[in-house]
Amino acid sequence: MKGSIIPTWISTLCMRSRSCFYAFCILLVYNFGVVPANAQMDQGTITGTVSDSTNAVIPGAELALTSIDTGLVLHAKSNEIGEFTFSPIKIGNYQLSAGATGMQTTTRQNIHVDIQQRLSIDIVLQTGSASETVTVDAAPPLMQTQQSSVGQVVSTNTINNLPLNGRNWVFIAQLSAGVTPTGAARGGGTGDFNANGQRAQQNNFILDGVDDNINVVDFMNGASYVVRPPPDALAEFKVDTGDYNAEFGHSAGAVMNVSLKSGSNAVHGSLWEYVRNDVFNARNWNAQSVPKYRQNQFGATLGLPVRRNKLFFFGDAEANRIIYAETTTDTVPTALMRQGNFSELLSSSLTQSGKAITLYQPNSAGTAALTCGTVQNALCSSQLDALALKLLNLFPSPNTNGSKVYNNYVVNRNVRDNTFQWDARTDWNISDKDQAFARFSYTHEQQYRPAPLGNVLDGGIFQDDGDMINRGENFAISETHVFTPNLVNEFRFGYNYGNFAFLQPNYNTNFAASLGLSGVPYSSTLQTGGLPTFAVSGVTPFGTVGYLPTKEGENVYQFLDNFTHIMGRHSLKMGVNF
Secondary structure: OOOEEOOHHHHHHHOOOOOOOOEEEEEEEEOOOOOOOOOOOOEEEEEEEEEEOOOOEOOOOEEEEEEOOOOOEEEEEOOOOOEEEEEEEEOEEEEEEEEOOOEOEEEEEEEEEOOOOEEEOOEEEOEOOOOOEEEEOOOOOOOOOOOOOEEEEEEHHHHHHOOOHHHOHHHHHHHOOOEEEOOOOHHHHHOOEEEOOEOHHHOEEEEOOEEOEOOOOOOOOOOOEOOOOOHHHEEEEEEEEEOOOHHHOOOOOOEEEEEEOOOOOOOEEEEEEEEEEHHHOOOOOOOOOOOOEEEEEEEEEEEEEEEOOOEEEEEEEEEEEEEEEEEEEEOOOOOOHHHOEOHHHHOOOOOOOOOOOOOEOOOOOOOOEOEEOOEEOEOOHHHOOHHHHHHHHHOOOOOOOOOOOOOOEEEEEEEEEEEEEEEEEEEEEOOOOEEEEEEEEEEEEEEEEOOOOOOOOEOOOOOOOEEEEEEEEEEEEEEEEEEEOOEEEEEEEEEEEEEEEEEOOOOOOOHHHHHOOOOOOOOOOOOOOOOOOEOOOOOOOEEOOOOOOEEEEEEEEEEEEEEEEEEOOEEEEEEEEO
Protein backbone atom coordinates (compact mmCIF):
# COMPACT_ATOMS: atom_id res chain seq x y z
CA MET A 1 0.00 0.00 0.00
CA LYS A 2 1.64 3.25 -1.14
CA GLY A 3 2.78 5.50 1.69
CA SER A 4 1.50 3.20 4.44
CA ILE A 5 2.74 3.62 7.99
CA ILE A 6 2.26 0.28 9.79
CA PRO A 7 4.48 -0.13 12.87
CA THR A 8 5.98 -3.59 13.30
CA TRP A 9 4.57 -3.98 16.81
CA ILE A 10 1.03 -3.43 15.51
CA SER A 11 1.43 -6.08 12.83
CA THR A 12 2.85 -8.50 15.39
CA LEU A 13 0.02 -7.84 17.85
CA CYS A 14 -2.78 -8.09 15.32
CA MET A 15 -1.64 -11.14 13.36
CA ARG A 16 -1.65 -13.48 16.34
CA SER A 17 -2.47 -17.18 16.22
CA ARG A 18 -5.73 -18.76 17.44
CA SER A 19 -4.41 -18.76 21.00
CA CYS A 20 -4.90 -14.98 21.14
CA PHE A 21 -8.45 -14.11 22.18
CA TYR A 22 -8.05 -10.32 22.45
CA ALA A 23 -6.56 -7.76 20.10
CA PHE A 24 -6.59 -3.98 20.06
CA CYS A 25 -5.43 -2.76 16.66
CA ILE A 26 -4.76 0.78 15.44
CA LEU A 27 -3.91 1.33 11.79
CA LEU A 28 -2.81 4.72 10.44
CA VAL A 29 -2.57 4.97 6.66
CA TYR A 30 -1.17 7.91 4.73
CA ASN A 31 -1.58 8.11 0.99
CA PHE A 32 -0.70 10.84 -1.47
CA GLY A 33 -3.64 9.86 -3.71
CA VAL A 34 -7.15 8.83 -2.79
CA VAL A 35 -7.71 7.88 0.85
CA PRO A 36 -8.08 4.06 0.87
CA ALA A 37 -10.44 3.89 3.85
CA ASN A 38 -10.45 0.36 5.22
CA ALA A 39 -13.62 -1.60 4.54
CA GLN A 40 -15.16 -3.63 7.34
CA MET A 41 -14.89 -7.41 7.31
CA ASP A 42 -17.92 -8.19 5.15
CA GLN A 43 -18.56 -4.76 3.66
CA GLY A 44 -16.86 -2.43 1.20
CA THR A 45 -15.80 1.12 0.43
CA ILE A 46 -16.35 3.49 -2.47
CA THR A 47 -13.84 6.32 -2.74
CA GLY A 48 -12.75 8.71 -5.47
CA THR A 49 -12.20 12.27 -6.66
CA VAL A 50 -14.58 14.85 -8.13
CA SER A 51 -13.04 17.07 -10.81
CA ASP A 52 -14.03 19.14 -13.84
CA SER A 53 -13.15 18.68 -17.50
CA THR A 54 -9.78 20.44 -16.96
CA ASN A 55 -8.86 17.97 -14.18
CA ALA A 56 -9.23 20.66 -11.53
CA VAL A 57 -10.59 19.16 -8.29
CA ILE A 58 -13.98 20.34 -7.03
CA PRO A 59 -14.27 20.72 -3.24
CA GLY A 60 -17.69 20.72 -1.61
CA ALA A 61 -19.39 18.68 -4.34
CA GLU A 62 -22.62 17.03 -3.15
CA LEU A 63 -22.64 13.24 -3.55
CA ALA A 64 -25.47 10.74 -3.06
CA LEU A 65 -24.91 6.98 -3.03
CA THR A 66 -28.11 4.99 -3.60
CA SER A 67 -28.49 1.26 -2.95
CA ILE A 68 -30.36 -0.26 -5.88
CA ASP A 69 -31.31 -3.25 -3.71
CA THR A 70 -32.68 -1.53 -0.60
CA GLY A 71 -33.23 2.12 -1.56
CA LEU A 72 -30.91 3.42 1.19
CA VAL A 73 -29.37 6.80 0.28
CA LEU A 74 -26.10 7.98 1.82
CA HIS A 75 -24.79 11.52 1.44
CA ALA A 76 -21.29 12.98 1.47
CA LYS A 77 -19.31 16.00 0.31
CA SER A 78 -15.93 16.08 -1.41
CA ASN A 79 -13.21 17.55 0.78
CA GLU A 80 -10.83 20.41 0.06
CA ILE A 81 -8.89 18.30 -2.44
CA GLY A 82 -12.01 16.92 -4.16
CA GLU A 83 -11.90 13.49 -2.52
CA PHE A 84 -14.85 11.57 -1.06
CA THR A 85 -15.37 8.27 0.76
CA PHE A 86 -18.37 6.09 1.58
CA SER A 87 -17.35 3.48 4.18
CA PRO A 88 -18.46 1.02 5.33
CA ILE A 89 -21.20 0.06 2.87
CA LYS A 90 -22.87 -3.28 2.31
CA ILE A 91 -21.92 -5.37 -0.70
CA GLY A 92 -24.42 -4.98 -3.51
CA ASN A 93 -25.46 -2.72 -6.39
CA TYR A 94 -25.33 1.08 -6.32
CA GLN A 95 -25.57 4.27 -8.30
CA LEU A 96 -23.53 7.36 -7.43
CA SER A 97 -24.60 10.94 -8.22
CA ALA A 98 -22.47 14.10 -7.87
CA GLY A 99 -23.23 17.74 -8.47
CA ALA A 100 -21.87 21.21 -7.71
CA THR A 101 -22.82 24.84 -8.28
CA GLY A 102 -22.60 25.67 -11.97
CA MET A 103 -22.12 22.02 -12.89
CA GLN A 104 -24.31 19.36 -14.41
CA THR A 105 -25.28 16.43 -12.19
CA THR A 106 -23.38 13.27 -13.14
CA THR A 107 -24.71 9.82 -12.23
CA ARG A 108 -22.58 6.67 -12.36
CA GLN A 109 -24.62 3.48 -12.70
CA ASN A 110 -23.86 -0.27 -12.71
CA ILE A 111 -21.67 -0.04 -9.63
CA HIS A 112 -21.19 -3.31 -7.77
CA VAL A 113 -19.31 -3.49 -4.48
CA ASP A 114 -17.76 -6.84 -3.52
CA ILE A 115 -16.91 -8.07 -0.07
CA GLN A 116 -13.89 -6.17 1.39
CA GLN A 117 -13.57 -4.21 -1.85
CA ARG A 118 -12.23 -0.64 -1.99
CA LEU A 119 -13.69 0.62 -5.21
CA SER A 120 -12.18 3.76 -6.75
CA ILE A 121 -14.62 5.85 -8.83
CA ASP A 122 -13.57 9.25 -10.18
CA ILE A 123 -16.33 11.58 -11.35
CA VAL A 124 -15.89 14.35 -13.92
CA LEU A 125 -18.49 17.15 -13.83
CA GLN A 126 -19.34 19.21 -16.89
CA THR A 127 -20.18 22.92 -16.86
CA GLY A 128 -23.90 23.54 -17.12
CA SER A 129 -27.16 23.72 -15.23
CA ALA A 130 -27.61 21.54 -12.14
CA SER A 131 -30.93 20.40 -13.61
CA GLU A 132 -29.06 18.73 -16.45
CA THR A 133 -27.95 15.17 -15.77
CA VAL A 134 -25.18 13.12 -17.36
CA THR A 135 -25.62 9.39 -16.91
CA VAL A 136 -22.63 7.06 -17.21
CA ASP A 137 -23.63 3.42 -17.73
CA ALA A 138 -20.13 1.97 -17.99
CA ALA A 139 -19.16 -0.15 -14.99
CA PRO A 140 -16.04 0.85 -13.04
CA PRO A 141 -12.83 -0.92 -14.08
CA LEU A 142 -12.16 -4.28 -12.44
CA MET A 143 -8.50 -3.54 -11.69
CA GLN A 144 -7.95 -3.66 -7.94
CA THR A 145 -5.48 -0.92 -6.96
CA GLN A 146 -6.58 0.04 -3.45
CA GLN A 147 -5.49 -3.03 -1.45
CA SER A 148 -2.32 -5.01 -0.92
CA SER A 149 -4.04 -8.22 0.16
CA VAL A 150 -3.84 -11.33 -2.02
CA GLY A 151 -7.25 -12.93 -2.47
CA GLN A 152 -10.08 -13.98 -4.72
CA VAL A 153 -13.75 -13.00 -4.63
CA VAL A 154 -16.23 -15.72 -5.63
CA SER A 155 -19.64 -14.41 -6.68
CA THR A 156 -23.00 -16.07 -6.23
CA ASN A 157 -23.14 -16.86 -9.96
CA THR A 158 -19.81 -18.70 -9.78
CA ILE A 159 -20.91 -20.56 -6.66
CA ASN A 160 -24.16 -21.72 -8.27
CA ASN A 161 -22.72 -22.60 -11.67
CA LEU A 162 -19.84 -24.80 -10.52
CA PRO A 163 -20.58 -28.54 -10.11
CA LEU A 164 -20.09 -29.27 -6.40
CA ASN A 165 -20.20 -32.68 -4.78
CA GLY A 166 -22.76 -32.32 -1.99
CA ARG A 167 -23.07 -28.63 -2.95
CA ASN A 168 -20.17 -27.82 -0.64
CA TRP A 169 -18.87 -24.43 -1.80
CA VAL A 170 -15.83 -24.55 0.54
CA PHE A 171 -14.13 -26.75 -2.08
CA ILE A 172 -14.07 -23.72 -4.41
CA ALA A 173 -11.41 -22.18 -2.16
CA GLN A 174 -9.05 -24.92 -3.33
CA LEU A 175 -8.98 -23.20 -6.75
CA SER A 176 -7.30 -20.11 -5.27
CA ALA A 177 -3.60 -19.38 -5.68
CA GLY A 178 -1.45 -20.82 -2.90
CA VAL A 179 -4.18 -23.23 -1.77
CA THR A 180 -4.05 -27.03 -1.85
CA PRO A 181 -6.39 -29.74 -0.53
CA THR A 182 -5.59 -30.82 3.00
CA GLY A 183 -3.85 -34.15 3.52
CA ALA A 184 -5.10 -36.71 6.03
CA ALA A 185 -6.81 -34.14 8.25
CA ARG A 186 -10.30 -35.02 9.51
CA GLY A 187 -11.82 -32.12 7.55
CA GLY A 188 -10.52 -33.25 4.15
CA GLY A 189 -13.95 -34.56 3.16
CA THR A 190 -15.69 -31.28 3.99
CA GLY A 191 -13.45 -28.91 2.03
CA ASP A 192 -10.71 -28.00 4.50
CA PHE A 193 -7.60 -26.75 2.74
CA ASN A 194 -4.00 -25.72 3.32
CA ALA A 195 -3.01 -22.15 2.41
CA ASN A 196 0.60 -21.13 1.82
CA GLY A 197 1.88 -24.24 3.57
CA GLN A 198 -0.15 -23.70 6.76
CA ARG A 199 -2.33 -26.39 8.27
CA ALA A 200 -6.08 -26.31 7.67
CA GLN A 201 -6.58 -25.52 11.36
CA GLN A 202 -4.82 -22.19 10.77
CA ASN A 203 -7.54 -20.87 8.45
CA ASN A 204 -10.02 -18.30 9.72
CA PHE A 205 -13.70 -18.79 8.79
CA ILE A 206 -15.83 -15.64 9.10
CA LEU A 207 -19.59 -15.50 8.46
CA ASP A 208 -21.19 -12.05 8.21
CA GLY A 209 -18.20 -10.57 9.99
CA VAL A 210 -18.19 -12.86 13.05
CA ASP A 211 -16.28 -15.97 14.08
CA ASP A 212 -17.39 -19.27 12.51
CA ASN A 213 -14.43 -21.42 13.59
CA ILE A 214 -14.42 -24.77 15.36
CA ASN A 215 -12.56 -24.49 18.65
CA VAL A 216 -12.72 -28.07 19.97
CA VAL A 217 -9.26 -29.55 19.84
CA ASP A 218 -9.76 -32.46 17.43
CA PHE A 219 -12.41 -31.13 14.99
CA MET A 220 -14.88 -33.87 15.84
CA ASN A 221 -17.47 -32.43 13.47
CA GLY A 222 -15.13 -33.15 10.55
CA ALA A 223 -14.57 -29.52 9.50
CA SER A 224 -12.87 -26.31 10.61
CA TYR A 225 -16.14 -24.34 10.50
CA VAL A 226 -19.31 -24.51 12.60
CA VAL A 227 -22.05 -23.79 10.03
CA ARG A 228 -22.00 -23.84 6.22
CA PRO A 229 -25.09 -22.27 4.62
CA PRO A 230 -26.22 -23.67 1.24
CA PRO A 231 -24.62 -22.02 -1.81
CA ASP A 232 -27.94 -20.48 -2.86
CA ALA A 233 -27.93 -18.44 0.36
CA LEU A 234 -24.53 -16.81 -0.23
CA ALA A 235 -24.08 -13.34 -1.67
CA GLU A 236 -20.37 -14.03 -2.20
CA PHE A 237 -17.22 -14.94 -0.34
CA LYS A 238 -13.56 -14.01 -0.49
CA VAL A 239 -10.49 -16.14 0.13
CA ASP A 240 -7.59 -14.01 1.39
CA THR A 241 -4.27 -15.83 1.44
CA GLY A 242 -1.83 -13.07 2.32
CA ASP A 243 -1.30 -9.46 3.44
CA TYR A 244 -4.83 -9.13 4.73
CA ASN A 245 -5.86 -6.40 7.15
CA ALA A 246 -5.00 -6.42 10.84
CA GLU A 247 -8.66 -6.84 11.77
CA PHE A 248 -8.49 -10.38 10.36
CA GLY A 249 -5.64 -11.31 12.69
CA HIS A 250 -6.70 -14.68 14.06
CA SER A 251 -4.60 -17.33 12.34
CA ALA A 252 -1.60 -17.81 10.09
CA GLY A 253 -3.46 -19.37 7.15
CA ALA A 254 -6.13 -18.04 4.81
CA VAL A 255 -9.22 -16.00 5.66
CA MET A 256 -12.51 -17.40 4.33
CA ASN A 257 -14.81 -14.39 4.54
CA VAL A 258 -18.45 -15.25 3.73
CA SER A 259 -21.47 -12.99 3.42
CA LEU A 260 -25.05 -14.20 3.43
CA LYS A 261 -27.66 -12.70 1.11
CA SER A 262 -30.10 -10.15 2.49
CA GLY A 263 -33.61 -9.17 1.55
CA SER A 264 -34.25 -6.33 -0.88
CA ASN A 265 -37.12 -4.28 -2.30
CA ALA A 266 -37.58 -6.99 -4.92
CA VAL A 267 -38.89 -10.40 -3.86
CA HIS A 268 -36.37 -13.07 -4.79
CA GLY A 269 -35.93 -16.73 -4.01
CA SER A 270 -35.06 -20.18 -5.28
CA LEU A 271 -36.19 -23.78 -4.99
CA TRP A 272 -34.08 -26.86 -5.66
CA GLU A 273 -33.65 -30.58 -5.34
CA TYR A 274 -30.57 -32.56 -6.29
CA VAL A 275 -30.76 -36.33 -6.62
CA ARG A 276 -28.13 -39.06 -6.66
CA ASN A 277 -29.25 -42.68 -6.91
CA ASP A 278 -27.57 -46.01 -7.56
CA VAL A 279 -30.01 -46.67 -10.43
CA PHE A 280 -27.95 -44.12 -12.40
CA ASN A 281 -24.63 -45.82 -11.58
CA ALA A 282 -22.70 -48.44 -13.53
CA ARG A 283 -21.38 -51.60 -11.90
CA ASN A 284 -17.63 -51.80 -11.39
CA TRP A 285 -16.01 -54.50 -13.49
CA ASN A 286 -14.94 -56.47 -10.41
CA ALA A 287 -18.11 -55.98 -8.33
CA GLN A 288 -21.01 -58.36 -7.87
CA SER A 289 -23.57 -55.57 -7.80
CA VAL A 290 -23.97 -51.80 -7.71
CA PRO A 291 -23.63 -50.58 -4.10
CA LYS A 292 -26.64 -48.80 -2.68
CA TYR A 293 -26.52 -44.99 -2.68
CA ARG A 294 -29.54 -42.69 -2.32
CA GLN A 295 -29.24 -38.93 -1.82
CA ASN A 296 -31.92 -36.24 -1.93
CA GLN A 297 -30.80 -32.68 -1.23
CA PHE A 298 -33.57 -30.11 -1.36
CA GLY A 299 -34.37 -26.66 -0.05
CA ALA A 300 -35.44 -23.10 -0.76
CA THR A 301 -34.51 -19.45 -0.20
CA LEU A 302 -36.70 -16.37 0.07
CA GLY A 303 -35.85 -12.68 0.33
CA LEU A 304 -38.42 -9.90 0.53
CA PRO A 305 -39.14 -6.44 1.93
CA VAL A 306 -41.04 -6.32 5.22
CA ARG A 307 -41.24 -2.54 4.90
CA ARG A 308 -40.03 -1.10 1.61
CA ASN A 309 -36.68 0.75 1.84
CA LYS A 310 -36.57 0.06 5.59
CA LEU A 311 -36.89 -3.53 6.79
CA PHE A 312 -35.90 -6.68 4.90
CA PHE A 313 -35.90 -10.42 5.52
CA PHE A 314 -33.97 -13.29 3.98
CA GLY A 315 -34.21 -16.95 4.92
CA ASP A 316 -33.22 -20.36 3.64
CA ALA A 317 -33.68 -24.00 4.62
CA GLU A 318 -32.10 -27.18 3.26
CA ALA A 319 -32.34 -30.88 4.03
CA ASN A 320 -29.92 -33.54 2.84
CA ARG A 321 -31.00 -37.19 3.14
CA ILE A 322 -28.37 -39.85 2.38
CA ILE A 323 -28.47 -43.64 2.66
CA TYR A 324 -25.62 -45.75 1.34
CA ALA A 325 -24.35 -49.31 1.71
CA GLU A 326 -21.09 -50.00 3.51
CA THR A 327 -19.57 -53.48 3.29
CA THR A 328 -17.59 -54.96 6.19
CA THR A 329 -15.68 -58.25 6.30
CA ASP A 330 -15.13 -59.85 9.72
CA THR A 331 -14.09 -63.13 11.33
CA VAL A 332 -16.73 -64.96 13.39
CA PRO A 333 -16.73 -68.36 15.17
CA THR A 334 -17.95 -71.39 13.26
CA ALA A 335 -20.73 -73.69 14.43
CA LEU A 336 -18.21 -76.12 15.99
CA MET A 337 -16.40 -73.33 17.80
CA ARG A 338 -19.66 -72.30 19.47
CA GLN A 339 -19.62 -75.78 21.12
CA GLY A 340 -16.05 -75.42 22.32
CA ASN A 341 -14.65 -77.51 19.43
CA PHE A 342 -11.70 -75.84 17.66
CA SER A 343 -10.54 -78.87 15.70
CA GLU A 344 -10.90 -76.95 12.41
CA LEU A 345 -7.73 -75.07 13.35
CA LEU A 346 -5.74 -78.27 12.82
CA SER A 347 -6.43 -78.05 9.06
CA SER A 348 -3.79 -75.81 7.44
CA SER A 349 -6.09 -75.23 4.44
CA LEU A 350 -8.64 -73.50 6.64
CA THR A 351 -6.43 -71.11 8.62
CA GLN A 352 -5.25 -67.68 7.47
CA SER A 353 -1.58 -68.50 8.14
CA GLY A 354 -1.76 -71.70 6.11
CA LYS A 355 -0.46 -73.62 9.14
CA ALA A 356 -2.12 -75.98 11.59
CA ILE A 357 -2.81 -74.44 15.01
CA THR A 358 -2.52 -76.62 18.11
CA LEU A 359 -4.20 -75.51 21.34
CA TYR A 360 -3.07 -76.41 24.87
CA GLN A 361 -4.83 -76.92 28.16
CA PRO A 362 -5.28 -73.72 30.18
CA ASN A 363 -2.51 -73.12 32.77
CA SER A 364 -0.33 -75.91 31.33
CA ALA A 365 2.29 -73.53 29.92
CA GLY A 366 2.00 -75.28 26.57
CA THR A 367 2.89 -78.75 27.85
CA ALA A 368 -0.50 -80.50 27.66
CA ALA A 369 -2.51 -80.55 24.44
CA LEU A 370 -6.14 -79.47 24.64
CA THR A 371 -8.28 -82.59 24.17
CA CYS A 372 -11.71 -83.83 25.14
CA GLY A 373 -11.75 -87.60 24.90
CA THR A 374 -10.29 -88.38 21.48
CA VAL A 375 -11.04 -84.96 19.98
CA GLN A 376 -8.01 -82.67 19.83
CA ASN A 377 -8.36 -78.85 20.15
CA ALA A 378 -11.66 -79.26 22.00
CA LEU A 379 -12.98 -78.28 25.43
CA CYS A 380 -15.14 -80.62 27.44
CA SER A 381 -18.55 -79.41 28.56
CA SER A 382 -17.30 -79.04 32.12
CA GLN A 383 -14.71 -76.53 30.91
CA LEU A 384 -17.19 -74.29 29.12
CA ASP A 385 -18.07 -70.99 30.74
CA ALA A 386 -21.76 -70.06 30.59
CA LEU A 387 -21.06 -66.36 29.92
CA ALA A 388 -18.57 -67.21 27.18
CA LEU A 389 -21.17 -69.42 25.50
CA LYS A 390 -23.68 -66.57 25.62
CA LEU A 391 -21.20 -64.27 23.89
CA LEU A 392 -20.26 -66.90 21.30
CA ASN A 393 -23.87 -67.49 20.38
CA LEU A 394 -24.45 -63.77 19.83
CA PHE A 395 -22.05 -63.81 16.87
CA PRO A 396 -23.67 -64.05 13.43
CA SER A 397 -23.01 -67.26 11.49
CA PRO A 398 -20.34 -67.40 8.75
CA ASN A 399 -21.69 -66.57 5.30
CA THR A 400 -18.65 -66.45 3.02
CA ASN A 401 -15.13 -67.80 2.30
CA GLY A 402 -16.19 -71.42 2.16
CA SER A 403 -15.50 -73.30 5.38
CA LYS A 404 -12.44 -71.27 6.29
CA VAL A 405 -12.16 -69.91 9.80
CA TYR A 406 -11.12 -66.37 8.86
CA ASN A 407 -12.79 -63.49 6.92
CA ASN A 408 -15.88 -65.65 6.88
CA TYR A 409 -18.57 -63.03 7.44
CA VAL A 410 -19.60 -60.18 5.13
CA VAL A 411 -22.29 -57.70 6.12
CA ASN A 412 -23.80 -54.82 4.14
CA ARG A 413 -24.79 -51.98 6.44
CA ASN A 414 -27.08 -49.17 5.36
CA VAL A 415 -25.49 -45.96 6.67
CA ARG A 416 -27.84 -43.04 7.31
CA ASP A 417 -26.55 -39.45 7.07
CA ASN A 418 -29.20 -36.72 7.42
CA THR A 419 -28.65 -32.97 7.71
CA PHE A 420 -31.12 -30.16 8.26
CA GLN A 421 -30.05 -26.53 8.30
CA TRP A 422 -31.53 -23.05 8.04
CA ASP A 423 -30.57 -19.37 8.17
CA ALA A 424 -32.61 -16.26 8.89
CA ARG A 425 -31.41 -12.68 8.45
CA THR A 426 -33.13 -9.34 9.03
CA ASP A 427 -31.71 -6.01 7.78
CA TRP A 428 -32.99 -2.69 9.08
CA ASN A 429 -32.26 0.69 7.53
CA ILE A 430 -33.16 2.72 10.61
CA SER A 431 -32.06 5.95 8.92
CA ASP A 432 -29.24 7.20 6.75
CA LYS A 433 -27.29 7.44 10.03
CA ASP A 434 -28.03 3.97 11.40
CA GLN A 435 -28.19 0.55 9.81
CA ALA A 436 -28.44 -2.80 11.60
CA PHE A 437 -28.84 -6.49 10.90
CA ALA A 438 -29.24 -9.74 12.83
CA ARG A 439 -28.74 -13.28 11.58
CA PHE A 440 -29.12 -16.75 13.06
CA SER A 441 -27.84 -19.96 11.45
CA TYR A 442 -28.52 -23.54 12.53
CA THR A 443 -27.27 -26.92 11.32
CA HIS A 444 -27.92 -30.41 12.64
CA GLU A 445 -26.32 -33.51 11.11
CA GLN A 446 -27.21 -36.98 12.36
CA GLN A 447 -25.39 -40.07 11.13
CA TYR A 448 -25.98 -43.67 12.09
CA ARG A 449 -23.82 -46.66 11.20
CA PRO A 450 -25.20 -50.05 12.30
CA ALA A 451 -22.94 -52.31 14.33
CA PRO A 452 -21.28 -54.97 12.08
CA LEU A 453 -21.78 -57.80 14.62
CA GLY A 454 -25.24 -56.81 15.78
CA ASN A 455 -26.53 -54.38 18.34
CA VAL A 456 -25.20 -56.27 21.38
CA LEU A 457 -21.74 -57.41 20.26
CA ASP A 458 -21.14 -54.23 18.22
CA GLY A 459 -17.65 -54.82 16.79
CA GLY A 460 -17.35 -51.52 14.91
CA ILE A 461 -14.45 -49.10 14.68
CA PHE A 462 -14.11 -45.48 15.77
CA GLN A 463 -15.98 -43.01 13.51
CA ASP A 464 -17.66 -45.89 11.68
CA ASP A 465 -20.05 -47.19 14.29
CA GLY A 466 -23.16 -45.91 16.03
CA ASP A 467 -24.53 -42.37 16.24
CA MET A 468 -22.60 -39.31 15.15
CA ILE A 469 -24.16 -35.94 15.98
CA ASN A 470 -22.97 -32.55 14.73
CA ARG A 471 -25.05 -29.58 15.80
CA GLY A 472 -23.94 -26.02 15.30
CA GLU A 473 -25.41 -22.55 15.72
CA ASN A 474 -24.07 -19.14 14.73
CA PHE A 475 -25.52 -15.75 15.62
CA ALA A 476 -24.53 -12.24 14.55
CA ILE A 477 -25.90 -8.79 15.29
CA SER A 478 -24.48 -5.53 13.97
CA GLU A 479 -25.20 -1.81 14.22
CA THR A 480 -23.44 0.84 12.13
CA HIS A 481 -23.74 4.48 13.15
CA VAL A 482 -22.66 7.36 10.92
CA PHE A 483 -21.79 10.34 13.13
CA THR A 484 -20.65 12.26 10.05
CA PRO A 485 -19.57 11.02 6.60
CA ASN A 486 -16.03 11.05 8.04
CA LEU A 487 -16.83 9.44 11.42
CA VAL A 488 -18.33 5.94 11.36
CA ASN A 489 -18.61 3.32 14.11
CA GLU A 490 -19.74 -0.29 13.80
CA PHE A 491 -20.44 -2.67 16.68
CA ARG A 492 -20.97 -6.40 16.30
CA PHE A 493 -21.66 -9.31 18.59
CA GLY A 494 -21.16 -12.91 17.50
CA TYR A 495 -21.85 -16.27 19.10
CA ASN A 496 -21.30 -19.79 17.90
CA TYR A 497 -22.28 -23.01 19.61
CA GLY A 498 -21.21 -26.55 18.91
CA ASN A 499 -22.38 -29.92 20.22
CA PHE A 500 -20.53 -32.91 18.77
CA ALA A 501 -20.84 -36.55 19.82
CA PHE A 502 -19.85 -40.07 18.78
CA LEU A 503 -22.05 -42.65 20.54
CA GLN A 504 -21.96 -46.45 20.38
CA PRO A 505 -25.13 -48.11 18.98
CA ASN A 506 -26.22 -49.31 22.43
CA TYR A 507 -25.16 -46.34 24.56
CA ASN A 508 -28.47 -46.37 26.48
CA THR A 509 -28.60 -50.10 27.39
CA ASN A 510 -26.69 -51.94 30.14
CA PHE A 511 -25.99 -55.10 28.12
CA ALA A 512 -23.14 -56.17 30.40
CA ALA A 513 -25.41 -56.59 33.41
CA SER A 514 -28.13 -58.31 31.36
CA LEU A 515 -25.64 -60.96 30.24
CA GLY A 516 -24.34 -61.53 33.77
CA LEU A 517 -21.04 -59.70 33.25
CA SER A 518 -20.60 -57.93 36.59
CA GLY A 519 -18.33 -55.07 37.60
CA VAL A 520 -18.75 -53.05 34.41
CA PRO A 521 -19.65 -49.40 35.18
CA TYR A 522 -22.81 -48.06 33.56
CA SER A 523 -24.38 -44.60 33.56
CA SER A 524 -27.41 -43.57 31.56
CA THR A 525 -26.40 -39.94 32.06
CA LEU A 526 -22.91 -40.50 30.68
CA GLN A 527 -24.30 -42.85 28.01
CA THR A 528 -21.81 -45.65 28.75
CA GLY A 529 -24.04 -48.56 27.77
CA GLY A 530 -22.93 -51.62 25.83
CA LEU A 531 -20.28 -54.26 26.42
CA PRO A 532 -16.67 -53.47 27.26
CA THR A 533 -14.12 -54.01 24.51
CA PHE A 534 -13.05 -57.66 24.01
CA ALA A 535 -9.98 -58.71 22.04
CA VAL A 536 -9.97 -62.48 21.54
CA SER A 537 -7.52 -64.19 19.21
CA GLY A 538 -9.17 -65.71 16.16
CA VAL A 539 -12.31 -63.53 15.97
CA THR A 540 -13.04 -59.88 15.24
CA PRO A 541 -12.76 -57.72 18.38
CA PHE A 542 -16.21 -57.06 19.81
CA GLY A 543 -17.87 -54.84 22.38
CA THR A 544 -17.96 -51.05 22.50
CA VAL A 545 -15.40 -49.22 20.38
CA GLY A 546 -12.58 -47.62 22.31
CA TYR A 547 -12.95 -43.86 22.92
CA LEU A 548 -16.75 -44.08 22.88
CA PRO A 549 -18.77 -42.29 23.94
CA THR A 550 -16.98 -39.09 22.91
CA LYS A 551 -18.73 -35.77 23.48
CA GLU A 552 -17.41 -32.26 23.00
CA GLY A 553 -18.94 -28.80 22.84
CA GLU A 554 -18.11 -25.13 22.50
CA ASN A 555 -19.57 -21.73 23.31
CA VAL A 556 -17.74 -18.85 21.67
CA TYR A 557 -18.72 -15.23 22.31
CA GLN A 558 -17.26 -12.39 20.26
CA PHE A 559 -17.42 -8.62 20.65
CA LEU A 560 -16.13 -6.35 17.89
CA ASP A 561 -16.09 -2.61 17.45
CA ASN A 562 -14.56 -0.71 14.53
CA PHE A 563 -14.20 3.06 14.38
CA THR A 564 -13.13 4.90 11.21
CA HIS A 565 -12.12 8.57 11.10
CA ILE A 566 -11.26 10.11 7.74
CA MET A 567 -9.19 13.32 8.02
CA GLY A 568 -8.31 14.77 4.64
CA ARG A 569 -5.66 12.48 3.21
CA HIS A 570 -5.47 10.48 6.42
CA SER A 571 -7.58 7.51 7.45
CA LEU A 572 -7.45 6.45 11.09
CA LYS A 573 -9.04 3.15 12.00
CA MET A 574 -9.27 1.62 15.47
CA GLY A 575 -10.76 -1.70 16.38
CA VAL A 576 -11.42 -3.96 19.35
CA ASN A 577 -11.91 -7.72 18.92
CA PHE A 578 -12.57 -9.70 22.07
